[in-house]
Amino acid sequence: MQGRDVRGFNYDGSWGTSGLDLWQHHDHGRMAVEVARGKEYFPGWNVARWWLSHEAFQRDPERFLANFDAGLGLFAEHDILVVPVLFNRWRDAVCDFGGVPLDHIVPDLSSWSLGEDLFRDARAGDGAAEVQVLFRRYLDAVVGDHTRDERIHSWDLCNEPLMGPYVEDPSSNIRSAELRWLTWCYEVCKDIGAQQPLTIGNYPNTTAIRLTEPMSDIISFHPYFMWNGSGNQPHTKTEEGFEAFLDECVAIARDAGKDLVGNETVWGARDDAKHVDVMRYTLGQLVARDIGFTVHALHHSLVADLHRDEYGPVGRPEWLHFIEADGSLRAGHEAFNEFAPPR
Template sequence: MTLVPRDYRGFNYSGSWGTSALDLWQHHDHGLMAVEIARGKGYFPGWNVARWWLSHESYQRKPARFLANFEAGLNIFADHGIAVMPVLFNRWRDPTCDFGGVPLEHIVPWFTNQGNAPDLFQDDDLASRDVTRVQLLFSDYLRAVVGEHLDDPRIAAWDICNEPFSGPYLHDDSSEVRAAEVRWLDWCYRAIKRLGAAQPLTVGNRQYVKAVQLTEHISDFLTFHPYYVGSLTDRENQARWEDRLDQIMAIGRAAGKEVAATETIWGALDDAAHVALAEYTLGELRKRDLGFIVHALHHSLVADLHFPEYGPVGPPECLHFINADGSLRAGHEIFNRFV
């Protein structure tokens, strides 16, 4: 299942049964997952890669069960010819329906009383000093999840973290918070490389040039989340967004690295409006020979993947392609035009 990023044609996946990453993995439903992945492959035969969101918090609570469910899920995808990009950590937080993930308190030393060492996440040798508890927990998780799949052909790549720098400090070059987050990401990258992972590593950035620049050195290929937000008749807004695509592509060319979109297509409650956004967005990505992983495959109780009758709906509205009853949202076979 060897894939290069430009050939990605896929979907993000979070199961329908949970409201957050911890909920999904603590109450993992293997049978329902198998049904949902089969539905997706049936509607979208060219689907070749899945970005599958994990939960380090669930691993901490029930390691053996988490690992067994992870292994079983990899097999479901493989049975359908779909390679997997696991998302190891998450930094996207949503006040409407929070997905959970790594809080700043765990990676910025002065935010926590779990050990205030100013060089947190800078030391490569965990045995060399009294490291903090959170550092040990992250190390154990990476060793267990990545370390058991170092050359697993079912895994296309490892996404170290979804949407770091989720705050205005991204654009503040003097921010100590940003510097600490970069140190944590650097540490994760080095830890995975020391384990011997054969698969490439990347960071799932928001669609900001600065975020891609900050993580280029720890990305074997570059990934970002090009969501066009706004009217499809606002040519000035479209031009600004398209220019951002080109700037990020230029970073990749300068670094000699491929670029892929690992989340894309902004949401809408109205099916036709969502299809229009999909047509424009995927058309611009295809012009640039960008591989893409759409967010997201299936209805879920997590943020932005359900209609109001299933729970809180935030500003992105609904991004999923398959409804709760298993039917395809009207017009959403448009994905197949770009495969």
């Protein structure tokens, strides 16, 4: 499948508030219902970006792997390919999802990492830092068991890394360490023998996209038109700025000779009609440029930005979900099918 043909959704189950919570209390029955709802409402849905939790794997590897494989089978029943998100670096003050903290990947940020030579090579043998051993064990098990699995579209190594002002500072030891870790993740997955493409889900920042291009077989980014404002991403506030950003991303992918996918997109809104307007504008701009997409996100969930106010904290993105907690479709959201007709 070429990047421009991707039409889908991100998926987090409805029952948890974080990645660890979702996977420690994984509910396959509810997942089956929610995925089936999505396919019924959106029959052209062909790719799901499914968020994993390395923290849950670390606590119960056998159970995690069984649930992961069962989920792949569930998506396959509906002819939906999967992009598993292996790690997460987006941290949210309102309702944190969890993921990899900087002191796990940047040397000398905590007492346990003092003097550690972190993520210099793909090996995790004697003398390797403990965090490197743990991450390698996770990748060996999750990617290693599915290196030729045709149910997997690609592996998203990390969601939204480099999300800080240090991304623009070439002298930053945080930037260099995070890039070293991402390179290590890429090299480990290749060493394991992954046959599927590898990618990195970048927030809307062209510096981050350019920095992660070398360890991305597919360039993935998050084209959010943030109609209600974003202080650290001003180019997303206006249609003119957003469209210029898209054009620059298209040029980056063209110069690299790689596919481009918006694997997280469509900013939220409490008002259903406003959300539909944002969807129509955003997806229209992507389709006009032959950019495939997985909208964030399919279903109501207790995780950040995917629920109404009565279900928990709501931040600036407001409500991004398409399907409500009771299984009904938000008003007007069948408009997604205008951009993803069944094939």
